[in-house]
Amino acid sequence: MPKVLRGKGVIAGIAIGKIMLVSQNIDGYLAAYQAGDVQAEIGKASDALKAVAEILQSNVKTLKEKDMPEQAAIMEAHRMMAQDPMMEESILAKVQEGVCAPRAVLAASEESATLFENMDDAYFRERAVDIRDVGRRIAKYILGVKEPELGDEAVILCGNEIEPSVIANIPTEKIQGVILGQGSTTCHAVIIAKARAIATVVGLGEKVEGIADGASVLLDGETGEIVMEPTDEIIATYQEKLQKQQELKAYYAKLAPLPAETTDGVRVQLAANIGGHTDMDSALSYGCEGVGLFRTEFVFMGREDIPTEEDQYKAYKEAIEKCAGNICVIRTMDIGGDKPLAYLDIPKEENPFLGWRAIRISLARHELFMPQLKAILRAGVFGKAAIMLPMVISVTEVKQVKELIAQAKLELAHEGKAFADNVPLGIMVETPAAAVLTPVLAKHVDFFSIGTNDLVQYTLAVDRVNHNVSYLYSHFHPAVLRLIQTTIKAARDNGIWSGMCGEMASDPYAAVILMAMGIHELSMSAPSIPRVKEKIRSISSQKAKEMLDAVLQLEDSEAVKEYLYKNL
Amino acid sequence: MEAKVVIANKAGIHARPASMLVQTATKFQSKIKLAAKGKSIDAKSILMIMSLGLVKGTEVVISADGADADAAVKAIKDLVESKFGEE
Numbered sequence: 017m018p019k020v021l022r023g024k025g026v027i028a029g030i031a032i033g034k035i036m037l038v039s040q041n042i043d044g045y046l047a048a049y050q051a052g053d054v055q056a057e058i059g060k061a062s063d064a065l066k067a068v069a070e071i072l073q074s075n076v077k078t079l080k081e082k083d084m085p086e087q088a089a090i091m092e093a094h095r096m097m098a099q100d101p102m103m104e105e106s107i108l109a110k111v112q113e114g115v116c117a118p119r120a121v122l123a124a125s126e127e128s129a130t131l132f133e134n135m136d137d138a139y140f141r142e143r144a145v146d147i148r149d150v151g152r153r154i155a156k157y158i159l160g161v162k163e164p165e166l167g168d169e170a171v172i173l174c175g176n177e178i179e180p181s182v183i184a185n186i187p188t189e190k191i192q193g194v195i196l197g198q199g200s201t202t203c204h205a206v207i208i209a210k211a212r213a214i215a216t217v218v219g220l221g222e223k224v225e226g227i228a229d230g231a232s233v234l235l236d237g238e239t240g241e242i243v244m245e246p247t248d249e250i251i252a253t254y255q256e257k258l259q260k261q262q263e264l265k266a267y268y269a270k271l272a273p274l275p276a277e278t279t280d281g282v283r284v285q286l287a288a289n290i291g292g293h294t295d296m297d298s299a300l301s302y303g304c305e306g307v308g309l310f311r312t313e314f315v316f317m318g319r320e321d322i323p324t325e326e327d328q329y330k331a332y333k334e335a336i337e338k339c340a341g342n343i344c345v346i347r348t349m350d351i352g353g354d355k356p357l358a359y360l361d362i363p364k365e366e367n368p369f370l371g372w373r374a375i376r377i378s379l380a381r382h383e384l385f386m387p388q389l390k391a392i393l394r395a396g397v398f399g400k401a402a403i404m405l406p407m408v409i410s411v412t413e414v415k416q417v418k419e420l421i422a423q424a425k426l427e428l429a430h431e432g433k434a435f436a437d438n439v440p441l442g443i444m445v446e447t448p449a450a451a452v453l454t455p456v457l458a459k460h461v462d463f464f465s466i467g468t469n470d471l472v473q474y475t476l477a478v479d480r481v482n483h484n485v486s487y488l489y490s491h492f493h494p495a496v497l498r499l500i501q502t503t504i505k506a507a508r509d510n511g512i513w514s515g516m517c518g519e520m521a522s523d524p525y526a527a528v529i530l531m532a533m534g535i536h537e538l539s540m541s542a543p544s545i546p547r548v549k550e551k552i553r554s555i556s557s558q559k560a561k562e563m564l565d566a567v568l569q570l571e572d573s574e575a576v577k578e579y580l581y582k583n584l
Numbered sequence: 585m586e587a588k589v590v591i592a593n594k595a596g597i598h599a600r601p602a603s604m605l606v607q608t609a610t611k612f613q614s615k616i617k618l619a620a621k622g623k624s625i626d627a628k629s630i631l632m633i634m635s636l637g638l639v640k641g642t643e644v645v646i647s648a649d650g651a652d653a654d655a656a657v658k659a660i661k662d663l664v665e666s667k668f669g670e671e
Binding site (some may be wrong): 089092093096100101102103128130132135136139140145146147155321443 | 596628629631
């Protein structure tokens with residue numbers, strides 16, 4: 017019987033293919049390494065430096081051809097580090113002292129990295145990561161550890177954690193599945209996988225160490241099962257599931273052009289959450305009506321410096337144009353805490369989720385915020401853009417942003433650049449403060465969008481990534497439902513629209529309740545749209561209202577869940 | 585052969601300008617040195633250049649020794665003064 021590992025299935029789908037490890041542990045290889053004499057080791061080190069520099073050089077060329085200048089520049093710096101005279105000198109000196117070639121390389125790169133880590137400037141401190149990266153690459157070359165190279169065949173990416181930029185930079189058709197050791201279902205790698213409907217299993221813990229590079233596996237993103245070296249018989253049993261998966265896909269494709277409308281004609285707009293304009297084509301294929309959340313962090317991540325107004329303008333413009341008349345809600349930078357960026361120089365914090373992040377950074381650092389506001393206003397000329405502010409807790413923040421928008425318009429007019437004058441301004445309702453205050457905030461903004469991931473975590477005081485308490489995390493908690501109801505009612509009372517862009521919006525059971533509360537729009541990762549649409553099209557608004565009334569009488573999240581699963 | 589320049593681009597010598605410096609320096613046969621903040625380093629080493637932490641306004645002395653020393657110093661001086669094509 018082949019070995020079966022069990023994790024948590026987070027994105028449904030069957031993937032059959034070869035593993036590509038993206039974070040490799042080389043300790044085992046190092047322990048097994050047989051060193052030669054000093055001359056032999058010097059030869060190995062010199063050859064490796066040359067070979068790695070050549071590989072990096074060809075990477076630079078490919079990246080340039082693919083029109084990815086940012087990544088090309090980073091690889092170019094890596095190539096130079098591999099050919100650096102200081103690095104080479106230090107490596108050879110260590111080999112002369114009797115250290116074997118791979119350990120000499122690691123020690124030399126560690127020395128340089130430490131030197132950088134002790135520098136005053138945050139940018140240079142961050143470069144330590146690059147130097148270690150290059151050092152490991154050279155050491156791996158000497159040890160004969162294969163670099164993950166993308167071939168023609170699509171692979172299953174596997175690692176304890178995977179950098180979001182790693183997944184983001186691999187074309188969808190090259191990734192069949194994703195396996196993660198860590199357990200979060202809302203980490204950025206999973207968010208990206210979700211946007212692309214890549215079968216994903218997380219939470220394997222240490223078991224992930226037992227999966228070898230190049231191993232054949234079968235992954236079921238629904239049950240969380242990973243079958244190691246599956247036999248043909250086992251693959252055959254999954255064929256049925258694969259077939260159903262394909263039939264479902266075909267059915268969803270038929271649903272795509274139909275509206276999300278109840279049997280008695282109440283409509284909800286279903287929009288997509290995207291991380292960049294490159295997600296748009298896939299989102300449209302699932303039948304999204306516009307974008308309810310453009311996470312601009314991804315425009316800021318995976319690069320060496322602040323994106324310019326021009327870079328941002330191009331990215332936003334493309335997404336807005338692809339929305340073809342539907343709204344494109346662009347959330348301003350939501351960075352801090354869980355997704356720090358080198359060039360932003362955010363100090364280390366004890367409690368990043370209650371710290372300096374999102375709108376708080378934007379309001380403090382106009383050199384970051386102004387180019388973003390200007391870029392959105394300019395891109396607004398090409399369709400229906402909207403600006404959305406993350407982490408708002410007060411009216412003051414909204415007023416400050418309005419002043420900055422007015423200033424941005426003045427500057428644009430002065431610079432002679434075209435911009436849209438009437439871009440709506442809304443806020444994310446993701447703090448309990450904002451939710452309670454929605455009747456007041458509604459007088460100052462054009463829309464609300466409820467961000468449930470943070471709203472649930474702040475309201476219930478539950479860290480969604482902490483294994484010990486994550487069982488308490490539920491968007492059906494009555495306290496959360498009441499805050500959501502307050503928000504939707506405040507919007508209705510003040511004649512503005514309300515939407516939701518958190519995980520909850522992609523739960524078909526929750527969608528019915530939200531619709532009954534009177535929400536206008538639900539925004540989710542695009543592959544969830546058909547399931548939500550199917551549920552809404554199967555029910556009358558009358559029945560949904562009755563269910564909402566019943567749900568609001570229930571006293572805890574388990575009871576709500578049980579009731580919905582039984583009656584829907 | 586020697587010349588003095590002041591770093592003029594806003595972001596200072598981060599990875600991109602540093603790699604441009606190395607690219608330029610390695611085109612020449614001569615030994616090229618950059619001196620700043622009391623240290624003198626090899627202009628063909630990206631790690632050494634970056635480890636100087638050259639921010640805007642730092643004064644750097646470029647020196648070269650070899651057959652093409654004059655051209656090397658001039659090329660590097662021009663590059664720094666062009667702000668590496670940045671702001």
